[in-house]
Amino acid sequence: MTHPPLRAVLETVAPYKPSDGVHDPAARPRPLSANESPHTPLPGIVEAIAAAGAGVNRYPDPGCGELIRALARAHGVTEDRIAVGAGSVALLQTLFQAVADPGAQAVYAWPSFEVYPTLAALAGVESVQVPLAGETHDLAAMTDRITDRTRLVVVCNPNNPTGTAVDPEELRKFLGSVPPTCLVAVDEAYHEYVRGPAAASALPLCAGHPNLVVLRTFSKAYGLAGLRTGYLVGDPRVVEGLRKAALPYAVNSVAQRAAVAALGLEDRLLRRVDETVAERARVRDALLRAGWEVPDSQANFLWLRLGEDAAAFGAWCASHGVAVRAFPGTGVRVSIGSAEDDDRFLAAADAWRSPERMPRAGREDRA
Ligand SMILES: *Cc1c(COP(=O)(O)O)cnc(C)c1O
DSSP: OOOOOOOTHHHHSOOOOOOSSTTOTTTOOEEOSSOOOSSOOOHHHHHHHHHHHTTTTSOOOTTOHHHHHHHHHHHTOOGGGEEEESSHHHHHHHHHHHTOOTTOEEEEEESOOTHHHHHHHHHTOEEEEEEOBTTBOOHHHHHHTOOTTEEEEEEESSOTTTOOOOOHHHHHHHHHHSOTTSEEEEEOTTGGGOOGGGGOOSGGGGGGOTTEEEEEESSSTTOOGGGOOEEEEOOHHHHHHHHHHSOTTOSOHHHHHHHHHHHHTHHHHHHHHHHHHHHHHHHHHHHHHTTOOOOOOSSSEEEEOOGGGHHHHHHHHHHTTEEOEEETTTEEEEEOOOHHHHHHHHHHHHHHTSTTTSHHHHHHHHO
């Protein structure tokens, strides 16, 4: 049988695999693999979804007018600086496509958000991956890798999967070092979870840097992962180009209404984020006390750099009823969920380090 040939690059792209065991409905593992909010939507959001559902015989507003007006108000910017997409990954895809002239390169850290290499490959953009320094972006090394072929630099801040945030002053300096002809995308999917000195967003820097775009999402802190809505703030000329490059009607009407409702309930949603931040400290402290190495996370997940043990620990957690995200050969990312789900994970982690499973390591720990 002859099959129509698809692009060779598809042979090199790995399918997106959200977690170990999560697609086995019988297993129903604790969902700590996708960095979702553990909270179901507030009543006001459920009502907005139901109301929008009554009108889905019509196409959505292709310009996302109401949502863009609400976002412009929330961020104190003009509406022509905002683009909305079906999840921020759709905007990332549009960004990669929008810079994909022959020979174009994109610079980003590694390990970082796993969709970047896929989107680059599909767009025909060459990836230049700059190793993290420890668990954090090495902005100086990234500057060194920028050439006249670099059309896009992505800074995932805080970084998925390591959870670390860059120093705002270093990011500001980094922006000054990028040629104005190269776009810089700061992916702030986890911004709402950042505390302390790193909590400054790159958003205010957009005014002085027409090559800067900042990506945000409703999927994490706002709890709308299932509806797929994200947005980007940037220079009006860049935004105009990206709006042209996106599919029409990509953001559905239910998602638009729900996102507007979520912005109206921001105070309550951000209090839920405070709970997750407190839970993050509780889980990390418990792991540190048990002897794990856990970098300080500014996101709604923790990173365990397990190297060669990563895949085995991911499978171990799945067999203990917890879905985590294993990156074979590198580490395991564990979302912060409900206290009950997190306790189940801590129990699995304790069992992994028990003297029965690891007789030698157990003895050393107790020596
Ligand atoms: C979760 C996540 C997103 C959000 O993706 P959506 O498409 O908006 O759901 C974007 N960037 C990073 C780094 C993420 O981890």
